[in-house]
Amino acid sequence: MRRVALPLLIISFFLGSQSVPTQAHEGPDPLSHWYVQSRYIKDKVLESRLGPNGQVIHTPRFVPDSSGDSLIFEGRNAQTILAKNKQEALPFLPKRAMTISAWFSIDTPQDWGGILGFLQDNGDHEKGWTLGYDQSNFYFALATTGVDDGDGFMTYFKSKTKYEVGKLYHVVAVFDGKTTELYVNGIHDFSSDAQHGDILYPDEAIYTLGAYQDTNEFYPHHGRIREVKVYDHAAKAEWVAQEFAHHRMLASEEANPQEPFFELLVAPYLQYATKTSMTVMWDTSATATSVVHYGETDACSKSVERNPSRIHEVAIQDLKPNTQYFYRVESETPRGKRYESETATFRTAVDENTPYAFAVISDTQGNPDVSGQIANLAWQQRPSFVVHSGDLVSTGSDHNHWLSHFFPGMRPLINHVPFYPVLGNHEQNADHYYNYVSLPAPEYYYTFRYGNCQFFMLDTNQKVAPESEQYLWLDNALANSTAKWKFVCHHHPPYSSDENDYGKLWKTNQGTHGDLRARQLVPLYEKHGVDIVWNGHIHSYERTWRIRKGRAVEEGAPFYMITGGGGGGLETPAPTRPFFQNNVRRGHHYVMVHINGGTLELKSYTLNDRLFDHLKIKK
Ligand SMILES: [Fe+2]
Ligand SMILES: [Fe+2]
Known part of the structure; x- marks a missing residue:
């Protein structure tokens, strides 16, 4: 088409200035x-x-x-x-x-x-x-x-x-x-x-x-x-x-797309260990190959490769139980830009008769300084895996919170042991959470076995009332469990003396002493012999006595623990002691749980690595 000689046109170019027609330029x-x-x-x-x-x-x-x-x-x-x-x-x-x-x-x-x-x-x-x-x-x-x-x-x-x-x-x-x-x-x-x-x-x-x-x-x-x-x-x-x-x-110029900037966004970390498999994940800023080299020596002579992607998820199969492996990952873009990780280790899950230990951390949120110290202290105790009771980040929909807070904070722990999370309210049910975890469907609730224990992981941001999907699933899954130890983890605590979320006990006598929605699950824990329930949400430490039918008992009922001191701003307990309270502490902390057959030892540590709680159970 021939171009019109534009300067000759007399046009009112803006609707807002119609009174004086002007030329284009x-x-x-x-x-x-x-x-x-x-x-x-x-x-x-x-x-x-x-x-x-x-x-x-x-x-x-x-x-x-x-x-x-x-x-x-x-x-x-x-x-x-x-x-x-x-x-x-x-x-x-x-x-x-x-x-x-x-x-x-x-x-x-x-x-x-x-x-x-x-x-x-x-x-x-x-x-x-x-x-x-x-x-x-x-x-x-x-x-x-x-x-x-x-x-x-x-x-x-x-x-x-x-x-x-x-x-x-x-x-x-x-x-x-x-x-x-x-x-x-x-x-x-x-x-x-x-x-x-x-x-x-x-x-x-x-x-x-x-x-x-x-x-x-x-x-x-x-x-x-x-x-x-x-x-x-x-x-x-x-x-x-x-x-x-x-x-x-x-x-009319030819398309001239630039190759995406290639950088490592999330360094390799581990997900979902079984006795014969381990999943390795990492994130690169552009699509690249997904290769994991692994082996029983640091030569890592075996490899497994998946389709090129940005969030890489590679399951290594056919491993030996309770065996130390070395691994490193490699990604390369179509134009040859490369990332190769350092070599790290992992250990496949133990069998029923072998002792193991795990760390419990929660509410790491936007504080990688503290969560970094916590993860480092936990790593020094060589746990077999980590349980995270939610609020991994402050804003689940903000990608930078995952890239700058959670993942850097949790290293080097999570490139040596897998972490098993539940969703906190701060995850906002965001896609980033689901993109970065590799858990059994439907992911927002799931179960896993390790040694002689079984964990039941729930999302208390979603429905947990009787007849809800999670409630029915849990009732059935607990009934069918043959594990020696049964543990539950969800973000909101059924029992808590927290002042901010569940009471105003410094000023009134009003308080619920815990999350009433989550407390609807308690009858299942009592019915099916759950040993310990781990929660977060409250940025403080609290361990209860065993509780049955709303009373503290000495035998045959679950303990409830809040381990929300992983990094988020600290909270204060109510001024007086409720019936269920055994140990309460304001401060950042982490928990280690050691299991040998029917003996469980639980130890809780401050940010200075000082032991402040100890529990031993035999069954
Ligand atoms: Fe939190
Ligand atoms: Fe929370």
Whole structure:
């Protein structure tokens, strides 16, 4: 098609400035205008043409194109911060009408891709806007006063156009107070009246280029961003077409996807030991091969390989029981970037007659300093495995909490022994939890045997009342168990003297002394001879006497233990002693349990490795 000589056109380019028709290149100034190119980035500062300068967080690298270059966003920290808070951002945020015009490429599709945004989308709290993309299409998300349901309501307007990986696109989002429109490469893509009124902004957010970011989520962009403009006017179709035409050659360039930045996100760790198998997992930032080398000597002369992936999960089968093995892992991208781990050890599960020991840790949350010390102390005692009673992280949906808090904190323990977790409330039932564990279906509850014990792992964030799926399963599984020792683990404690969650006993006489939902499971524990129930949630230590039918007894009933001192901020017990309490302590701690046939010894240690509780049971 022949190009129209654009400068000759007389068009009113913005709906908001209709009174004086202007020429295409003479529209109103944008609120912000960034050339995201090497000429404008010095010392990790993106100098704006208009609007705020940006702080480039990742190490900048530039990809050339036919008329210059653009910044490639790559790696887990990729983003440029334009304003750290609302106060800084406000002068540059449109109030009602707006237009975002952006040139960018998408090199790795993702569910929540972000190019430019200032938003919160946490549960029902939905405010602000973002221009981004999902696995196949562009989107513009917007929340306005016209459809506010009390805490904001956001609509994700998805483009009809599907994008091609690695190609530069010109995408324009327009809102005039009534209608939202999207344009791709100068062509109108859709309109919708789903949002209307003023733009509804959150009280707190970060104005971000090159990431989808709110308080709970951070998804860095992988791809180029070349130029972005933001206006507080609504552009007309003619303006958009002309804006595209200025650089239309960019849209006809060949796709130039950059290989994803390759780095190790989570070092190798172990899951689900049996007498003859062990599962090794690790996470790389890009798809790569999944190879585990292993053997009874550190030559690791055997190998097992699975399909290339990002989260690697390799089960080693046909091992000897109660045997020490060495292993190391290896991943390589299609273009030859490699990761190879150090060699580590594991031991397959013991048989019924061999002594073993395990650690119990809980509520590690966002405190890798403390959880790191705890995991290290536990590792020095050489447990056979670790039980984790939930709240592994502070925010389950925040990938960085897993990458920066949980996994680094739990090393070196978890690359030598498997951990068996349950979901805490802080996991938020997030995909990251399920992606990072390898447990029997349905994973949110499961059982495992080790030596002469059997563990029953439950999710007390979900239904546990009589007739619920978990209750019925547990009743049946406990009834069928032939193990000498029966242990249960779930996050919420049936018995607790905690002041914060279950009482106000420093000020009143009101309190439930534990989680009443979780207490619905207690009859099953008493009926089926459960020995010990491990819980977390309360960031403190508490061990009960044996409890039967709401009374402390000396024989034939379970003990309940809260071991929530793995890192989370500490909590305080009630001021007086309830009937069930044996040992209560405010402080970070971990627990070791040693079993030899019918003898169980339990020892609890402070962060200074001082023994503060000891329990011996014979059966
Ligand atoms: Fe917690
Ligand atoms: Fe919790």
